[in-house]
Amino acid sequence: MVFERYGEPAEVRDVADPEPAEHGVVVRVEATGLCRSDWHGWQGHDPDIALPHVPGHERAGVVEAVGDRVTRRRPGDRVTVPFICACGTCPSCAAGDHQVCERQTQPGFSHWGSFAQYVALDHADVNLVALPGELSFATAASLGCRFATAYRAVVRQGRIAAGMGSPLLERS
Ligand SMILES: [Zn+2]
């Protein structure tokens, strides 16, 4: 699915298949989410997007092609990725903060995303998450953006834990 101009209807048509970077893979998309951030991109709010553009930043699928320097993944692996694909080597990545990687890529923003049959994912050894067989592609596609965003807000920042009551409920 491609759009040529911000805010105008996207169309479904044939596009060139992506090639994997030497550190990356190409994944055959089995499921992809639709998110408010896709709307922002389509509206022209994201300076990373270059037209024409294929959106889609929440996906899961099967590794189809592997770059020469990828060692941990092979064709046929079922995978998903975080919202941010990190480089794995910059100071932010070294500190464990991949979400603010200085050389990050965001498939669906910095390059074409997963509203397509195939998507290129960079630094595969750093970013790809293998999926257990019982996890559906549709469920896995929700993990990188929407689940991780909510999880960090509730668990890491809000420090909500099992057994904690709601102050609002306790007062009522
Ligand atoms: Zn999203």
Ligand SMILES: [Zn+2]
């Ligand atoms: Zn980095």
